[in-house]
Amino acid sequence: MIKSIRLRFIFWYTLILAVTFSAFAFVLYFHVSTSLKNELDDVLLTKAEGIARSINTYWDTEKMDALRHGARKNVFSKINNSNFLKIAGRWVEERSNDAELMDISVQIYKPDGKLIASSPNAPPELNISEKILPVLVTRKTFYEDRHIPVAQDAFLDLRVLQIPVLENGKAAYIVQVAAPLESIWTALQGLKFILFLLLPVTVVLASMFAGEFLASITLKPLKAMIGTARQITAENMSLRIPPPETKDEIRQLAETFNDMLEKIHRVLISQKQFIQDVSHELRTPLTIMRGELEVALKRPRSPEEYGAILQSNLDEVMKIAKLLEELLALARLDNSTTGLTREPTNITTLMRDILDDMGILARQKGIGIEFTFRDEITAPLDRDKIMRAFINLLDNAIKYTHDNGKIAVDVRRDDSGAIITVSDTGIGIPEPDLPRIFDRFYQVDKSRSSAGFGLGLSIAKAIIDAHGGSIRVASDQSQGTTFLISLPMEGHNPR
Amino acid sequence: MRILVIEDEKKVAEFIGNGLAEEGYAVDAAHDGEQGYFLASTSEYDVILLDVMLPKIDGITLCTKLRAEDCQTPILMLTAKDAVKDKVRGLDAGADDYVTKPFAFEELLARIRSLLRKKYLHQGTRFQVDDLVLDTATHTVTRAGAVIPLSVKEYALLEYLMGNAGSVVTRAMISEHVWDINFDTFTNVIDVYISYLRNKIDKGQKTRLIHTVRGRGYVLKS
Ligand SMILES: Nc1ncnc2c1ncn2[C@@H]1O[C@H](COP(=O)(O)OP(=O)(O)OP(=O)(O)O)[C@@H](O)[C@H]1O
Ligand SMILES: [Mg+2]
Numbered sequence: 001m002i003k004s005i006r007l008r009f010i011f012w013y014t015l016i017l018a019v020t021f022s023a024f025a026f027v028l029y030f031h032v033s034t035s036l037k038n039e040l041d042d043v044l045l046t047k048a049e050g051i052a053r054s055i056n057t058y059w060d061t062e063k064m065d066a067l068r069h070g071a072r073k074n075v076f077s078k079i080n081n082s083n084f085l086k087i088a089g090r091w092v093e094e095r096s097n098d099a100e101l102m103d104i105s106v107q108i109y110k111p112d113g114k115l116i117a118s119s120p121n122a123p124p125e126l127n128i129s130e131k132i133l134p135v136l137v138t139r140k141t142f143y144e145d146r147h148i149p150v151a152q153d154a155f156l157d158l159r160v161l162q163i164p165v166l167e168n169g170k171a172a173y174i175v176q177v178a179a180p181l182e183s184i185w186t187a188l189q190g191l192k193f194i195l196f197l198l199l200p201v202t203v204v205l206a207s208m209f210a211g212e213f214l215a216s217i218t219l220k221p222l223k224a225m226i227g228t229a230r231q232i233t234a235e236n237m238s239l240r241i242p243p244p245e246t247k248d249e250i251r252q253l254a255e256t257f258n259d260m261l262e263k264i265h266r267v268l269i270s271q272k273q274f275i276q277d278v279s280h281e282l283r284t285p286l287t288i289m290r291g292e293l294e295v296a297l298k299r300p301r302s303p304e305e306y307g308a309i310l311q312s313n314l315d316e317v318m319k320i321a322k323l324l325e326e327l328l329a330l331a332r333l334d335n336s337t338t339g340l341t342r343e344p345t346n347i348t349t350l351m352r353d354i355l356d357d358m359g360i361l362a363r364q365k366g367i368g369i370e371f372t373f374r375d376e377i378t379a380p381l382d383r384d385k386i387m388r389a390f391i392n393l394l395d396n397a398i399k400y401t402h403d404n405g406k407i408a409v410d411v412r413r414d415d416s417g418a419i420i421t422v423s424d425t426g427i428g429i430p431e432p433d434l435p436r437i438f439d440r441f442y443q444v445d446k447s448r449s450s451a452g453f454g455l456g457l458s459i460a461k462a463i464i465d466a467h468g469g470s471i472r473v474a475s476d477q478s479q480g481t482t483f484l485i486s487l488p489m490e491g492h493n494p495r
Numbered sequence: 496m497r498i499l500v501i502e503d504e505k506k507v508a509e510f511i512g513n514g515l516a517e518e519g520y521a522v523d524a525a526h527d528g529e530q531g532y533f534l535a536s537t538s539e540y541d542v543i544l545l546d547v548m549l550p551k552i553d554g555i556t557l558c559t560k561l562r563a564e565d566c567q568t569p570i571l572m573l574t575a576k577d578a579v580k581d582k583v584r585g586l587d588a589g590a591d592d593y594v595t596k597p598f599a600f601e602e603l604l605a606r607i608r609s610l611l612r613k614k615y616l617h618q619g620t621r622f623q624v625d626d627l628v629l630d631t632a633t634h635t636v637t638r639a640g641a642v643i644p645l646s647v648k649e650y651a652l653l654e655y656l657m658g659n660a661g662s663v664v665t666r667a668m669i670s671e672h673v674w675d676i677n678f679d680t681f682t683n684v685i686d687v688y689i690s691y692l693r694n695k696i697d698k699g700q701k702t703r704l705i706h707t708v709r710g711r712g713y714v715l716k717s
Contacts, residue, residue, distance in 0.1 A: 283597060284596070286597040288504070292510045294514070294600035295510050295514035295600055298517065299517070312506065316506075
């Protein structure tokens with residue numbers, strides 16, 4: 001198999017052109033050769049008929065003279081008439097040199113095949129073959145190709161036409177005209193040379209050049225694309241392939257490639273942002289731990305002081321551990337291979353369990369939680385993960401609601417599945433921040449939520465997305481925030 | 496010496512405050528940009544430690560604002576390491592120096608001392624430690640009257656050491672202030688330059704002036 005697209009292109013181009021042209025050459029050759037032969041045959045026929053007519057006229061005039069001189073009537077038949085033989089012989093002698101006849105030789109035979117007269121250019125070896133004589137009586141013309149030996153190893157190819165000249169329905173004599181096939185052959189030879197040698201060579205050469213040319217203009221935009229693609233590295237991902245002006249596959253390729261680059265670029269940027277965010281979140285606890293330890297080590301301290309420092313350091317370690325745990329949870333949710341372990345779960349019961357625990361936190365702030373449900377809903381869910389999502393939502397609701405506020409949780413069913421709403425009477429989320437609160441590490445105000453990392457909602461959303469559900473938020477800074485979660489009743493993983 | 500710490504992370508502000516207090520500084524803390532601005536513009540401080548990421552008014556804005564209001568107090572920025580832009584912007588905004596989190600407490604102390612020194616040292620063109628004299632106007636260095644020829648880098652290093660004479664300068668401070676470079680591996684290069692300087696300045700002298708402080712850095716003193 002040819003590996004290079006360019007060579008393949010040239011190969012096929014050449015092959016197709018060669019096949020087309022050779023078919024054309026064969027047809028042309030066949031057509032030319034038959035029409036040349038037909039033409040020659042026509043010429044021969046015209047000549048033969050002309051000669052017959054001419055001889056007959058000649059004979060008729062001679063006959064009139066003879067009549068005037070009182071000859072007997074039966075003598076006027078051409079058949080077996082020595083007079084006619086003489087006259088035909090004379091005609092051939094006188095007229096066969098006519099320029100009109102050119103290299104066509106003329107011979108006249110008696111119906112029994114005996115030669116009456118022969119033009120000087122007729123080859124002496126040319127006769128009339130015995131076997132055609134009976135045929136000639138019934139047929140008006142008889143063509144044949146003759147291959148006549150003229151000398152040692154020398155042959156003459158002739159196109160020969162015999163026509164019988166009739167008198168009262170009987171053959172009176174036979175006119176045989178012959179033309180050398182040589183002229184046709186030389187013509188055909190030339191044509192053969194052109195069609196079967198010159199043409200193929202030209203076609204192959206031309207198509208190789210044309211193929212190469214076509215291949216290069218087709219491949220040129222690809223080359224440009226390759227050049228640009230080579231320049232693209234992680235550092236200059238913003239580079240794009242200029243799509244060609246045309247509207248074809250090459251343009252589609254360029255556009256597809258650019259789309260792909262765009263996606264990779266976005267992933268790279270968010271990856272970079274993510275790493276920056278992670279290291280930023282790690283920096284604060286590390287700064288605290290390092291600083292506290294170094295200050296502590298500067299001089300001996302009391303056990304109480306050491307205790308306080310160790311406790312504070314432990315808190316920071318726990319923070320880092322929490323961050324790691326949350327990042328891991330997100331990474332696992334991102335990784336589609338570790339799917340969900342679904343089991344039929346009663347959402348109402350699950351929610352009641354969660355509220356039992358979270359209620360303790362709420363009560364500490366004097367926040368009341370109201371739980372309402374219209375239906376007992378069972379759906380195939382990954383219990384642990386869904387629990388985590390709701391705990392994150394409730395944790396926020398409690399964290400971002402003033403003391404003595406209210407939280408309401410509602411579970412009901414609709415056409416698409418289970419609908420869970422978690423609403424609070426808290427501080428709300430400013431309108432411009434709403435689209436970003438599900439982003440990783442996004443926090444509306446760093447200082448109002450210094451305990452967390454801004455991962456709670458992104459984890460909740462990732463879990464709900466993995467279940468094929470959706471989460472939406474509505475918020476008003478004077479009334480509070482409502483999260484609306486819908487979970488499908490049939491469990492099919494979206495990915 | 497009074498120091499103002501503007502840092503929103505309470506525990507960070509707390510250990511800086513405790514550590515500095517133990518070093519004998521009087522420390523005030525502010526937990527956001529507004530409070531910091533209020534303190535900086537109403538009381539006189541010798542050094543301000545300023546976090547870049549602050550609620551209400553961020554560190555860069557606050558720094559620009561203070562400088563615009565003709566506050567001359569040396570400002571030391573506390574930045575996040577990955578944000579190279581932060582450093583440049585901080586210095587552009589008029590900060591005098593910066594440390595990146597998480598920093599070594601000794602590093603912080605050394606930089607504060609350096610800033611205080613800068614504030615009180617009169618900006619003369621002659622530095623003198625014992626019989627070693629450096630003239631910034633003529634770029635000449637003499638010891639006991641004898642001229643010591645120095646390369647450009649050696650001169651810059653000595654100028655920095657003499658500017659901080661008597662107090663420890665860390666390798667990181669040297670690489671940032673003399674070379675404008677901030678890699679840990681670069682400290683080896685600094686050690687080599689210090690040994691060059693020692694050869695030229697201390698070799699054959701009764702009193703050695705360049706001292707190594709183990710684990711901390713170098714100090715130039717008689
Ligand atoms: N119920 C709510 N009321 C008001 N603001 C909210 C509410 N829920 C979330 N937010 C805002 O959205 C931000 C993102 O929430 P998210 O749960 O992701 O992070 P976090 O609570 O700050 O930290 P973490 O959950 O990781 O401990 C919060 O910082 C907060 O500003
Ligand atoms: Mg949260």
